[in-house]
Amino acid sequence: MDNKIICRCEDLTEEEIRQEIRQGARTLDELKRLTRTGMGPCQGKTCRPMIMRILAEETGVRLEDMVTPTVRQPLVPITLGDLAHEEN
């Protein structure tokens, strides 16, 4: 029964994350590109700590050595309307 949800935004289970790692994903960035984890509304705030632990278990990489994905703007969802109304 695979219903341990790791990434709530993208509805990803622990088993799905482990499968990707077993098929060769080695970094948080690769997992992000393959599964969209961390790309939903919470931007990885909930899933990141759990995914780091899974990745450490599967690959042996220590948490302190783990490379984290680049944090890009915008940090919060912005409407196109707000951008269009920007002054200056």
Add this chain to the structure above:
Amino acid sequence: MEKTEILIIGGGPAGLEAAIHAAGLGAEVTLIERDPFLGGQLTKQTHMFFGSYEQFAGVRGVDIAEKLKKEIEENPKIKVLLNAAVAGIYPDGVVTVSQKNKFLKFKPNRIIVATGAYEKMLPFPNNDLPGICGAGGVQTLMNLYGVLPGQEIVMVGAGNIGLIVSYQLLQAGAKIKAILEASPNIGGYLVHAAKIRRMGVPILTSHSVKEAYGKDFVEGVVVHQLDEKWAPVPGTEERMSCDVLCLAVGLSPLSEILWQAGCEMKWIPELGGHVAVRDEDLLTTVSGLYIAGDVAGVEEASAAMVEGKLAGMAAAESLGYSVEGLLEKKDSARSELAELRAGHSGDKIRGGIDRVERLTRGKVTC
């Protein structure tokens, strides 16, 4: 482009104190808060604080928030933006802010990041059933909106948040079936744990959630015992019915802005995750960027407020502002922090901070 001398990101305990103290030195401050109100976690803390007189001992968190808010509203040097979230920080020092129907750009001289922390989640089967929620969420529902999330609660985590929220749930009339704690020891203050034990709530150490069950919402949880290596002990499974499973399993610092700004970050589990390397003024490795509160390392709100004071004074000082006895005031804030982190319960925090603090003027002895 909006101009401000010091931009403070986050209007919780750390940000409020930072604003008051930076403005107290004469600096012009803009305080940005994502919520429609100031106060952060203080607004749901109905319990009285410990510590000293300076740290509002004996005052309820929610009353501390009111007091600080009033000071801020009365200070013409502080501008407050509510419903405003930082959208990004750019290499030229520009900070973009998304506020209801507005997109603002700031070019501050100094930045204090006081964004706080985010609740951790646990992976176990059926962890997405409605009724499973974080302790912060439960506290928001109950203490801010007056909604009791359920009648029969199983709490996970016997740290201070798990213990305090359990007590508040009891006060609100809910039944706590048990508090589960994976480690062999209660993590929170014994005075909180004793209060709950006196009310007949079992605190099961070395116990964890195996899985939750329920059809459309959580109906119960299977708990199991853990051995000294944190492995489940077969045959110890026990079913507990509940309508809320509340997770109080720690917080991680909300450090996205710091990553984006290019701060040197370190993984310090004792402080909740990735935190920025800082000096004794809470200045990060990025020039002009300070940190305070849980984003600098997850601690109690009391420590967050003192860090806010220190970062606020330091940021204003770096702009050339001063008051009489500033050095002593900063030293006294550092002594307050040392006091809050003293003793056995502060071992982890002190160990974590030792690994991430780069002292430029030698260690403060107090």
